[in-house]
Amino acid sequence: MNKVTLSAAAVAVVSSFAACSGPGTGNGKTQQHFIETQYIDSTVKPGDNFFQFVNGKWLDTVKIPEDKVAVGGFNKLYDDNQEELRAILEDSLGDKKAGSIEQKVGDYYRSGMDTITRDKRGYDPIKPMLASIEAIKDLPSLMIYVADAAKRGDQSIISFNVGPDQKNSSMNIASFHQTGLGLPDRDYYFKTDSSTLNIQKAYRVYLASLFTLTGTDSATAQKDAATVYQIEKQIAGSHKTRVELRDVTANYNKIPVATLVSTEPNIGWSDLLKNLGANGVDSLDVEQPGYYQALNKLLVAVPIDQWKIYLKANTIGSYAGVLSTPFSDAAFAYSKVLTGRDKQEDLWKRMVSAVDHNLGELLGQLYVKKYFPPEAKKRMDQLVTNLETAFSNRIQHLDWMSDTTKATAQIKLKAIVRKIGYPNTWRDYSKVNVDKAKYFENTISARENNYNFQLSQLGKPVDKNIWYMTPPTVNAYYDPTTNQIVFPAGILQYPFFDKDADDAVNYGAIGMVIGHEMTHGFDDQGSQYDKVGNINNWWSSEDKAKFDEKVQKIQKLYDGFTVLDSLHVNGKLTTGENMADFGGVAIAWDAFKLTKQGQDTTKIDGYTPDQRFFMSLAQIWRSKYKDATIRQRINLDPHSPAMWRVLGPLMNFDPFYKAFNVQPGDKMYIKPEDRLKIW
CATH class of the missing domain: 1.10.1380.10 (Neutral endopeptidase , domain2)
Structure with missing residues (x-):
């Protein structure tokens, strides 16, 4: 079963987002500016390299920590979440009621942090x-x-x-x-x-x-x-x-x-x-x-x-x-060559990840209670509704799709199920035994519980309440077999989403995420599934031929992007994510233009609402990677590197040209008749 994400979920291949902040506070984090204009490189024309224009000074000065393979806004959000989860786990370390959520996650964390016992056991x-x-x-x-x-x-x-x-x-x-x-x-x-x-x-x-x-x-x-x-x-x-x-x-x-x-x-x-x-x-x-x-x-x-x-x-x-420290050290020595990471992460960070991985919906209950207020879920739900309306309008006005296929596409779009923040029904971990002195046995018990949970679904009707990401996860995904878009609480916070941000910022950031996941239902893979999640061709032969031609053009465009030395983006591997990026930008833009600010021209910090929309989008992909990690991602990751997730869609999007007066001769300029348009 294929699940497509905004960014790959694995630790080594998560995409980076940008740190964008604003007045007031969100989730306890002090903020100053939503668009971080201090990082703008005014020596670069927006039409030459918009990613560099928005993020250039940051890229020139930021250093990748020794225990990281990348830095960026998403990485900072991930790190912030790690700190929050650490605080929750350390608050759970005291004597807690046996079998309670706090006892299980706290003792699991404690057992992993106890390297004296682990090393003694070898x-x-x-x-x-x-x-x-x-x-x-x-x-x-x-x-x-x-x-x-x-x-x-x-x-x-x-x-x-x-x-x-x-x-x-x-x-x-x-x-x-x-x-x-x-x-x-x-x-x-x-x-x-x-x-x-x-x-x-x-x-x-x-x-x-x-x-x-x-x-x-x-x-x-x-x-x-x-x-x-x-x-x-x-x-x-x-x-x-x-x-x-x-x-x-x-x-x-x-x-x-x-x-x-x-x-x-x-x-x-x-x-x-x-x-x-x-x-x-x-x-x-x-x-x-x-x-x-x-x-x-x-x-x-x-x-x-x-x-x-x-x-x-x-x-x-x-x-x-x-196991004991020498084993994790050996694993890191290999990982160092694979990813370019110079220093192993602190043990507490590895243990926070381990608890999230093995007891995710237990830890998640404590996380959302503390960090995901009901008003955030309500605002996100409204954004999804607005994006769905915008996508529906786009489908209706397509000049290359027949009315019959449009009608079926509209039915599938309206059938998409949204999940926001956390599951309605939490997983059962009652059979997981956790002893604060037995990290290995705790891990085995949690793994066996996860296996048995999966096995319990065999031969039964699909439970559409199941989540494939934990609530603290900084990511999102679309599941074609259930036609669902899923946004964990971890991504629905500063700097990606803020209830106090102006619409240009939110629609350029989380709006793009929503549109991206919706579009996965209609990319080169998702388009092969019907409204209930079955592999089923709902296209007319003529429309499918036109669609496939657009797919090939997307592949050719990204094949031409050079990432490192002679290393190019793999257009065929990244097709679905690139198409989702194209759709995400277009749908978010249309939804933004339906807002009051989207119809206004009042400048903030010297930039129009339209310009702020695109600047917010460029900020969310702000990132810098180790060369070894870039090579690994080109081999493995279905997502294009961050800069090309910005430049690829924008150089083909007419409103961007208007917002920043992109002209012939600019490096991003493409003749209007040659610009790729899908949704």
Whole structure:
């Protein structure tokens, strides 16, 4: 199941937003200016590089902290949230009622912060797992371990998920995905440029260190690391590329279990499903069947003893962050080469993230109670309504879409479900056992609870109240299988959204976010789903051909953007997000023009409302990254780098030209007839 976000949710690949502030206070944060004019670089013409014009002085002076891979407004908002969550957790450290929210999140946090106990235990917590691997004698016992590990959240060669059936979206189905790699992506095993070769080397060193930390001598550890790497490289050969994974129809493959049992006997599908707790299902969505076909062969081609070495590395690596300090240090040494981060984050920051990840809706309840007032949710709901009206008007006036297709698009737009702030129904964590002295066991209990929650949905009607981000998350997403847009409380605050900000600022910032997520329902992927979330072509052939032509032009535009040295944006990988950025800007603009300020010309700080709208938009993407992280993001992230998320849409948007008097000869200038228009 594909979920598309404003920015990728993973820590290493989140997009950066800008710090924009205003008079008064919001959420307890002192503010001075909504548009930070002190960072404007007046030596740059707005029509040459608007991102540089708005953010230039900030970009020239900001330093990336040693424990960060990037800085920017979004990063600051994320850091502010971390501080707020830390305060909540530290307030929960006292003696609390057993089983209460405060006891569970507080003791989980405390157990992770207790490095004395963690270091004393070393790798004792995983010794039973390593012994189980050592006891493996054949394929059936190997697959039993694989299933048992998956139930602890430790997925190795099997990646199992429960979610909506993409062609019967009212019901949940079991799905399987390609997996099995330690490097971030298949291409890392095959590229031969110097940067990738350094990452490959660092990864093999990391694998060897995992073995030595668990008692293997150095020579054997290096040999075992080479074995693991070679197995993973064979697995990588069966993986689809990131671009191929964007093909919605090619990644939906509902296959009878009986067929898999007969064609892939080495996997032992019947026993695997039984051991996963998913017995009784008659069909599966095998999203990348080529991977499991290759795995079926590899299971017999690779000797059992080598598979045991692979599983040991996978198991140790899965728990490196919850064992003793030497394990997390080894993981950081590898991450340092991968991302360019110079210093490991403070332990408290890692622990705040761990609590949010493993007990997210417990911590989230405390977070929204303290930091997300009802009036913020009410204002956000009104903004979403205004953006929906603007998008509807845009669809109605499209000059390239037929009336029939427009009518269906309008129905889908009106059917979009909005979620704002936090879930209406909170997850149950009553079965999670938390002991302030047992961080490892706490993590296992939380992971098992998350697995069992997911498993409990199998074969049942889809629960549309489920959230896939926690309330403190600084992000947003669109889910095509439920046709929902979701905005966690974490993003609905300063500097992205402020109830005291003028409309130009809010519509240029959070308005763009809302429009971006709405547009995902109509991008090159989302447009393949109908109003209820089924893969279903609702386009006329003529309209689809026109749409596909626009998709190709978007891809070509972004392919031409140079990011670093000779490194270019990958237009095909970033297509959906680029289209959502185009739509987000256009829809937010139209909604802004419906407001009183949007129809006014009164200047604030010397800039018109129209100019402030675009300046706010450029501020939210203000960011600066380490070069290594930029390279990683180009390989992995479906979002374009920040500057091009601003320049790409604006150089094709007529109101921007008018607001800043962009003329022929300016570097962003495109002839009116050549400007790309979608929504």
